[in-house]
Amino acid sequence: MRISKWFFVILIVSLLKPQISYGVSELSQKFLDFAKKSEVFDWMVGVRRKIHENPELGYQEFETSKFIREELDKLGISYKHPVAVTGVIGFIGSGEPPFVALRADMDALSMQEMVEWEHKSKVAGKMHACGHDGHVTMLLGAAKILKTHSHLLKGTVVLVFQPAEEGGGGAKQVVDSGLLENIKAIFALHVYPGQPLGQVYSKSGAFLAGSGFFEAVITGKGGHAAIPQHSIDPILAASHVVVSLQHIVSRIADPLDSQVVTVAKFHGGGAFNVIPDSVTIGGTFRAFSKESFMQLRDRIEEVIVGQASVHRCNASVVFSTKDKPFFPATINDEGLHKFFQDVAGDVLGVDNVKEMPPLMGSEDFSFYQEIMPGYFSFIGMDDGKNGTPASLHSPFFKLNEDVLPYGAALHATLAATYLHQSQLTEHHDEL
Ligand SMILES: [Zn+2]
Numbered sequence: 001m002r003i004s005k006w007f008f009v010i011l012i013v014s015l016l017k018p019q020i021s022y023g024v025s026e027l028s029q030k031f032l033d034f035a036k037k038s039e040v041f042d043w044m045v046g047v048r049r050k051i052h053e054n055p056e057l058g059y060q061e062f063e064t065s066k067f068i069r070e071e072l073d074k075l076g077i078s079y080k081h082p083v084a085v086t087g088v089i090g091f092i093g094s095g096e097p098p099f100v101a102l103r104a105d106m107d108a109l110s111m112q113e114m115v116e117w118e119h120k121s122k123v124a125g126k127m128h129a130c131g132h133d134g135h136v137t138m139l140l141g142a143a144k145i146l147k148t149h150s151h152l153l154k155g156t157v158v159l160v161f162q163p164a165e166e167g168g169g170g171a172k173q174v175v176d177s178g179l180l181e182n183i184k185a186i187f188a189l190h191v192y193p194g195q196p197l198g199q200v201y202s203k204s205g206a207f208l209a210g211s212g213f214f215e216a217v218i219t220g221k222g223g224h225a226a227i228p229q230h231s232i233d234p235i236l237a238a239s240h241v242v243v244s245l246q247h248i249v250s251r252i253a254d255p256l257d258s259q260v261v262t263v264a265k266f267h268g269g270g271a272f273n274v275i276p277d278s279v280t281i282g283g284t285f286r287a288f289s290k291e292s293f294m295q296l297r298d299r300i301e302e303v304i305v306g307q308a309s310v311h312r313c314n315a316s317v318v319f320s321t322k323d324k325p326f327f328p329a330t331i332n333d334e335g336l337h338k339f340f341q342d343v344a345g346d347v348l349g350v351d352n353v354k355e356m357p358p359l360m361g362s363e364d365f366s367f368y369q370e371i372m373p374g375y376f377s378f379i380g381m382d383d384g385k386n387g388t389p390a391s392l393h394s395p396f397f398k399l400n401e402d403v404l405p406y407g408a409a410l411h412a413t414l415a416a417t418y419l420h421q422s423q424l425t426e427h428h429d430e431l
Pocket residue numbers: 130166392393
């Protein structure tokens with residue numbers, strides 16, 4: 001009796017396993033087919049073009065947020081708003097644990113679009129040049145897929161439409177809202193020009209650098225450029241500062257630990273014959289570990305103040321503020337890496353799932369990863385039809401809308417599969 005009972009249990013467990021993986025493969029195909037249906041694709045293209053035509057900067061995404069909520073209303077998806085000023089958090093599924101989150105950023109950049117096409121930005125000096133219009137669309141596409149198949153969900157998918165990724169740290173404010181507690185994992189996709197359409201790129205562990213900004217005012221004493229002995233020249237002092245800052249990475253940093261210090265801003269003077277009172281410089285610094293990052297921060301301040309004083313100038317240095325917080329490094333959860341590769345392989349084909357080396361770019365997705373396991377990846381969108389594609393943040397950046405079904409289906413399959421697997425392995429807390 002005892003043996004036959006255990007035999008029965010083992011038999012059930014072994015029968016369940018192939019069924020689960022078969023179910024996931026079937027799900028991924030079902031979701032991708034759904035996303036590629038002409039009416040779904042056309043809807044996504046329309047959504048993306050509307051957002052592209054009306055770009056809004058960080059924490060000002062009021063119309064974008066309203067448009068997202070209208071689409072969620074049409075889909076019958078409940079949400080919380082406002083979160084972090086303009087953010088929207090939607091919920092699909094049972095409303096019960098487990099919870100898994102998908103994230104899209106909503107903000108545009110302060111730059112003029114140079115691409116001439118029918119749906120060019122209607123707002124002078126603002127442009128979706130980082131593909132966040134596509135990210136919102138892919139997440140709404142995933143929402144449509146998941147809502148249509150919500151009877152298959154073994155828990156709740158949380159849709160995070162966040163503001164202000166471009167330097168504003170919108171993710172931090174979403175985290176600080178406390179609405180993401182008890183979520184087991186979070187995923188995000190970023191479009192990637194120059195890589196083949198429908199291929200994904202990521203790695204386990206440290207993927208993108210932590211980043212911060214600095215700005216310094218170096219003050220001397222202005223005067224006539226022909227009588228320098230009566231002035232204290234801040235331009236000369238600032239020039240030495242810029243050169244000395246380069247020595248931090250070459251002489252202080254461990255050569256095996258990638259770091260960057262770049263001075264990207266240098267403002268001072270306005271006439272050929274006047275030594276100005278002050279010069280303002282600014283830039284960014286990057287590192288993968290907190291220790292290296294804080295060492296850079298301390299040395300930058302030390303070098304600026306020290307070099308300025310060598311040249312009899314004063315210097316004041318400010319670092320990232322509440323409006324522009326330090327971004328931690330984006331560290332992809334090791335446990336989610338295999339999961340992501342398996343699911344992405346199912347959706348896109350195993351040959352389309354690629355490893356890539358870390359980048360010194362940064363992402364505020366890292367704030368989510370500080371409170372839960374998170375996984376960030378890039379999705380390629382180059383179909384070879386448009387010559388050399390412009391990079392992210394280029395005024396000539398073009399998003400290939402054919403990427404939208406792949407991103408939507410991948411998002412949806414990641415979430416649904418995660419819930420499936422999670423429900424089978426653990427007991428979950430209430431949100
Ligand atoms: Zn960007």
